Amino acid sequence: MRIDVVSIFPEYLAPLELSLIGKARQDGLLDLRVHDLRDFTTDRHRTVDDTPYGGGAGMVMKPEPWAQALAAVADVSAEQPAAAGSAVAPRPVLIVPSPAGERFTQAAAQELAEEDRLVFACGRYEGIDERVMEWAQEHFTVRPMSLGDYVLNGGEVAVLAMVEAVGRLLPGVVGNPESLVEESHSDGLLEYPVYTKPSSWRDREVPAVLLSGNHGKIAQWRRHEQYRRTAERRPDLLAEFDAGKLPRADRTAFADLGYDVVDGRLRRRPDTAGEQN
Numbered sequence: 718m719r720i721d722v723v724s725i726f727p728e729y730l731a732p733l734e735l736s737l738i739g740k741a742r743q744d745g746l747l748d749l750r751v752h753d754l755r756d757f758t759t760d761r762h763r764t765v766d767d768t769p770y771g772g773g774a775g776m777v778m779k780p781e782p783w784a785q786a787l788a789a790v791a792d793v794s795a796e797q798p799a800a801a802g803s804a805v806a807p808r809p810v811l812i813v814p815s816p817a818g819e820r821f822t823q824a825a826a827q828e829l830a831e832e833d834r835l836v837f838a839c840g841r842y843e844g845i846d847e848r849v850m851e852w853a854q855e856h857f858t859v860r861p862m863s864l865g866d867y868v869l870n871g872g873e874v875a876v877l878a879m880v881e882a883v884g885r886l887l888p889g890v891v892g893n894p895e896s897l898v899e900e901s902h903s904d905g906l907l908e909y910p911v912y913t914k915p916s917s918w919r920d921r922e923v924p925a926v927l928l929s930g931n932h933g934k935i936a937q938w939r940r941h942e943q944y945r946r947t948a949e950r951r952p953d954l955l956a957e958f959d960a961g962k963l964p965r966a967d968r969t970a971f972a973d974l975g976y977d978v979v980d981g982r983l984r985r986r987p988d989t990a991g992e993q994n
């Protein structure tokens with residue numbers, strides 16, 4: 718996969734040289750290129766922002782440096798729209814980090830990991846002139862994406878998170894692909910608690926079932942711990958969970974947590990609503 722990141726702070730992306738993502742780059746699994754937006758300005762001061770039309774606080778990123786930068790990294794013309802039927806390769810996906818974007822989730826990371834080319838446009842100040850998004854639709858599949866319901870100073874931190882979440886799903890990046898299967902959010906639930914040696918630590922014992930060697934019992938305990946933890950911490954996830962094929966023991970585990978299976982979906986029993994918070 719090739720990823721291009723455009724930012725006024727290219728140094729901010731330096732952590733992507735470390736750890737598994739850094740190794741994936743060295744191994745040629747990920748071609749990640751970081752570009753300085755200011756290299757696509759034409760004035761002496763390398764200006765990338767200006768005051769907002771309509772007034773108000775803050776500055777807005779100017780459209781032309783963005784068009785020049787995005788056209789250069791994606792190898793398209795900044796002036797001409799893509800000719801109909803001329804596309805030989807699929808359009809790159811342009812991800813525009815924004816608190817006003819769709820929520821970036823594990824499912825989104827999985828979708829993006831299937832793409833050949835991603836381009837990230839890191840906004841700063843009050844964001845990027847909206848016309849850039851309209852122009853970009855001629856050349857890219859544009860996806861404004863939010864890391865969560867809070868406001869950061871710029872898109873770089875969001876890009877660090879998104880590139881890591883997508884990059885670790887690429888074949889060969891994580892040593893044991895099995896470890897991707899049982900993680901939080903891979904199946905719509907949170908992961909079960911994990912433990913390592915020693916089995917007894919500061920008067921706290923590892924749950925006995927994990928020492929039993931009984932793989933069936935361990936798998937069941939882990940599933941039930943996923944249910945318990947998700948019900949406690951993220952009950953919103955259970956509303957989306959496909960419970961249609963749950964075995965009887967798992968339905969009982971959910972019943973103990975106050976959930977019944979109705980038409981394949983989990984429904985909180987009214988008499989338990991509010992008990993868990």
Ligand code: SAM
Nearest residue numbers: 814815816840844863864868869870871872875
């Ligand atoms: N005025 C914008 C608004 O209210 O939607 C916020 C601008 S924010 C100060 C500057 C930049 O930080 C945004 O353009 C975006 O690139 C990035 N950013 C801030 N919060 C983000 C979030 N939750 N997810 C992704 N990117 C975010």
